[in-house]
Amino acid sequence: MNVYDAVRSRRSVRQFTHRPVDRAVLERVLDAATRAPSGGNVQPWHTYVVSGASRDRLVEKVAARLAAGDAGDVPQYPIYPEGLKSPYRERRFAAGEQLYAALGIAREDRGARRNRFSRNWEFFGAPVGLFCYVDRDMGSAQWADLGMYLQTIMLLLRAEGLASCAQEAWSVYHETVDETVQPSDGLMLFCGMAIGYADTDAADSGLIIDRAPLAETVRFLD
Numbered sequence: 001m002n003v004y005d006a007v008r009s010r011r012s013v014r015q016f017t018h019r020p021v022d023r024a025v026l027e028r029v030l031d032a033a034t035r036a037p038s039g040g041n042v043q044p045w046h047t048y049v050v051s052g053a054s055r056d057r058l059v060e061k062v063a064a065r066l067a068a069g070d071a072g073d074v075p076q077y078p079i080y081p082e083g084l085k086s087p088y089r090e091r092r093f094a095a096g097e098q099l100y101a102a103l104g105i106a107r108e109d110r111g112a113r114r115n116r117f118s119r120n121w122e123f124f125g126a127p128v129g130l131f132c133y134v135d136r137d138m139g140s141a142q143w144a145d146l147g148m149y150l151q152t153i154m155l156l157l158r159a160e161g162l163a164s165c166a167q168e169a170w171s172v173y174h175e176t177v178d179e180t181v182q183p184s185d186g187l188m189l190f191c192g193m194a195i196g197y198a199d200t201d202a203a204d205s206g207l208i209i210d211r212a213p214l215a216e217t218v219r220f221l222d
């Protein structure tokens with residue numbers, strides 16, 4: 001698969017089949033992803049992969065918290081800046097509208113949206129979950145490196161016929177994730193990722209979330 005095909009075919013998949021993912025494939029992807037660049041080559045990522053019983057236990061624990069009406073732990077970082085401004089606010093809104101329209105969920109049906117969102121904490125049915133942690137001492141430049149690393153993983157997964165969805169949603173229940181993966185001292189959770197084979201029967205299968213036109217985000221200075 002060439003790089004353009006990997007980039008264009010990567011989308012956030014939110015419904016997976018039960019088909020298991022070979023450990024050897026995951027190791028191949030994660031080994032290749034170590035080639036992701038990072039400022040000063042500090043490689044600030046710390047990765048934990050859950051599958052099988054550890055994945056299921058985590059999902060059950062968070063489901064119990066949700067069922068008890070537990071809205072989550074004290075946030076360790078803001079997922080969005082407070083008062084997300086234009087044009088970012090509109091882009092975020094439009095992406096949500098596109099997704100829920102594809103799923104046939106009306107904007108005013110908050111309950112259905114909430115239920116649908118809570119599928120995050122089941123990895124959308126994916127058999128594998130990945131958690132990316134970062135040292136608490138690291139700054140925004142190293143957090144940017146995490147993005148390079150995660151996208152490299154997601155593109156390599158495409159080369160293996162696999163799909164993914166990055167999931168900041170897991171940070172809402174970071175204490176339960178910590179209990180499961182037992183991260184090394186000083187680390188904090190940035191985000192999770194659902195990994196598996198896409199369910200092509202999903203209502204949002206093939207949904208392509210729009211992007212701002214190039215002229216909005218890129219300026220060439222000759």
Ligand SMILES: Cc1cc2nc3c(=O)[nH]c(=O)nc-3n(C[C@H](O)[C@H](O)[C@H](O)COP(=O)(O)O)c2cc1C
Binds near residue numbers: 166170
């Ligand atoms: C760091 C990061 C965290 C994300 N967290 C979530 C999440 O918690 N739940 C979710 O459904 N999508 C999540 N997404 C997916 C974005 O919503 C998605 O990338 C965006 O809408 C563009 O859609 P596309 O990935 O299908 O092109 C996340 C993406 C990134 C890069």
